[in-house]
Amino acid sequence: MLIIIGFLVVIASVVGGYLGAHGKLAVLWQPYEVVIIGGAALGAFLVGTPMKVVKDTLKATLGVFKGPQYKRQDYLDVLSLIYELLNKARREGFMALEDHVERPAESPIFANYPKVQADHHLVDFITDCLRLMIGSNIEPHELEPLLELELDKHHAEALAPSQVLTKVADGLPGFGIVAAVLGIVVTMGSIGGDIVEVGGHVAAALVGTFLGILLGYGFVGPLAAALEARADQDSRVFEAVKTALLACLRGYNPKIALEFARKTLPTEVRPAFADFEQHLKTVK
Template sequence: MITIIGLIFTVLTVFGGYMLAGGNLDVILKALPFEMLIIGGSAFGAFIASNNMSVIKQTGGDLMSVIKGPKFDRSDYQDLLCLLHTLLSIGAKDPTELEKAIEDPQQSEVFAPYPKIVGDADATQIICDTMRSMIMNFDNAFQVEEMLEKQLYQMKSKSTRGAEALGRVADALPALGIVAAVLGVIKTMASIDKPPEVLGLMIGSALVGTFLGVYLAYGMVGPLAERVKQVRSEEQYFYGLIREVLVHWLHSHPPVMCVEVGRRNAPKDKRPSFQELDDAIRSTKKAA
């Protein structure tokens, strides 16, 4: 929501400053529909032409994330740590029971109290696939860490494709604004026999294209692309926490120590306190 407020503020300050300086808003408003058709239409067409359907759909979801923010909050980090503690405790006692617990997360009683984690395919895949590898005696901590690093890198690259696509649109908008302005100049030159006051309005309308291209690039689409990138990068901390916990478990640390390492690697604003996590783990044990 703060992003939307920022964008509205830029609109008010740009156009408000223009009007306070004595600018005539009628010139911009009359030219706006045609210039937006040229600039916005060509930008959208270029976006469609340069991306596959998967990226196009992802970008739509990314724009919604600007309003919603990162999908994981403080309680989700606490739930993840409680789930990992439960799984590691089961694995320390009986690997066979752990294998049953991770066989089908959708039906597992261990995962049942955490529907949001179960609903996230990436989180459950990292947890279950890595633990299956451990059960199969793939116990080299450094190899597992390298494997997880590659998996997380691929996930991060995929998650930022929408932001990169928006960034390319922002880079193209100033040039498309020039295209619209040049078309306006061509139109003006074709009417060179008109009175100066008419030519002045036509040149002013043509310059609206340059203004819109630059403004949309640096005042609208560019900030949106950057915010999407920030949101998706913040979400990667959630998956990185899983890596930290599981790698430390491979180093033969007790579950409570592994979970504490994960807690300290959580972002500060999403990190549960030691006491909050301890109480949550105790509650989970009592429920079990």
């Protein structure tokens, strides 16, 4: 919602200021300038972007308007899931988690948290970590760099859409200049004719520069920044899971391990200590 409000503020400020200076709105309607700028930007985007990133960018752009993937209750569910798994491992041994790790879609523990279960990236991360803890005598200092490597890879993939949109935003003013230059070419070809027609061509050329700059700095650039912020927010849950599992591997009991994880969460989604403690009493 905040993104839509921001875009509306940009439009209202630019158009309102223009109209306040007695500008004519119809002059800004230059569809061929839009075709040149938008088409060139889209083509450059497709040339320089792998197909997977193209699809991820479309998905992320639609998703950013919905807000962060994980809300406060979702973080609580993730922590509760990890607590259930670690508590079962503490009581029955890590081998008791083998069926849950190998078949999370059929696990009654994962089934208690359907949104978490539906996020295959997060489920894969959790089960891969637990698989290492079950099937080997790996030490915390050996597991930590492996988890960091996995998180870096996941974060890099999540940031790819924002990075390619940033490049598009950087290129839009240049494409605006291309449209303006082509408009001047048209203008030069009409010199000697009706002065009103010549003036219209000059105005159209200037609108090309205006649109390129406005789209780059007023829309695509901020959208890329929003995608980057969304990727950073969505990565926090992976950091919390990593912290809890490493704390468990270092010998802390599940409640203390989850307290380590709780501390990694941003304040706006972090459950209060007393509330979290009370919630864990309801978890098996």
